[in-house]
Amino acid sequence: MSDFDGNFIEMTSYWAPPSSPSPRTILAMLEQTDNGMNPISEIFPQTNIPRDHDTDQSGQRSGLRERLAARIGFSLPTLDTINMSPLDAFFRSSTVPNSPVVAISPGFSPSALLQSPNMASDSSQIIPPSPATNYGPPEMVETSGEDNARTMVFNNDLPYQPYNVDLPPLEVFDDIPTEESFYIPSYEPDVDPIGTPLVASFESELGDDAHIDIISIEDSESENENKDEDDEDYQYDYEDDDQDVYLDEEEEEDEDNVASDDDAQPSSPKRRRFDQASNNIGATRTSKTQRVILQMETDEDNPNDGYRWRKYGQKVVKGNPNPRSYYKCTNSECKVKKHVERGADNNKLVVTTYDGIHNHPSPPARRSNSGSRNRSAGTTMPQNQIDRTSRLARDPPPPARTPVEMRPFSSMAPQVNLSHVYMTGLSKLPNIPVYQNPGFMYRNDEPMMNVMPDGADVYGGIMHRLFVKFGVDI
DNA sequence: CGCTTTTGACCAGCGC
């Protein structure tokens, strides 16, 4: 499979969710990369089209937002992205409220996005480093419908240069977000350009072993009981205290200064108790593992994410006429589960929730030959569905590259083929080492793109900072 | 034949 031959790219022009090209178009664009032609702008040809999101799609978005808000426990503010320069934000080290640029957070395991063999070595885009810290209220990203929204598209063909930039003040590391967001627009050609909100979110619950995700490979399955409801000190009680690197007392004070109202900050690590209670409405969720919610627009009922899954249940849940499908990783040693459902208000929006951490690499794709099964590399699916699956989704994960392949398979990261991921978001995130090179392009009305570090850079930066601050040497 | 999905039943947590 052809990779984007570019680098981690930030699209600095104002961006509006484009109408997405067909898989064929994408593949054609990808194949052009060998000519040194960055395909991004051609994949996203309508990047400058403003969107009137306050018209007929508002109902859809609000419905989704309300659902997410109900699920997570707080309302979702609208992101104001106008007049905000992503680059400015990116290289700003201090507070940038409502930064639209997605970042890796220490709370949300970087490995979830960077250590994934698929995501890191595929043509994938990765969650980029954070440009900014945000001390605002807990955020879910709600940006896709915004005019002038910005997006970042990434690739990771840059060499591993994790330490070639100045580290930001470590204080920002204290502010641990638990939610990330990015957009995965449909690559289907018939997407309404003013269509559905491309709201995506990560929810890292920072559960009992969430922090381990950054540091080591451990069985993510923890059947811990909920922490004592009466325990008001909000101390983390990770099982593996040796690697409890998130907060110390001082940091907690800082955190409390920022977030005086606990209930208003469900995304905070300190909201873990809240999350556990509120995020499972009537559910029986005993496994307090890290959870990631991924939303993307696609016609596939279960987009390939690089792993193989076995469906073990389906249920219609309250508030959504579309059934929710439950999957387990087919690896017998792996306890990761996920469930997939379509948006109640937007049938093109597929919401995938991952629970757990894969303790194995993604399996090789099942090759389809004449007369044999033709299954996707990931979740098995009916033939008719496979036939609708893009080639991108069927392609096997490419060989992992150093240093990616040396990383633990610690991620429950959704290993979606993020061939054309739009990322944006709000976050309270640390600055992570980045560097710039002049590899931008500006062609016609297409976004100017600035080369940004790849996943290895970001990962290395995080590791370095862990080492600097906590002495954790991976 | 092997593996998958389907689907109704069952289980367990939560709120009232």
Place this chain on the structure above:
DNA sequence: GCGCTGGTCAAAAGCG
């Protein structure tokens, strides 16, 4: 205690 709900189980059916 009861009902609601999300999550899981497991037998049957489907598919190549």
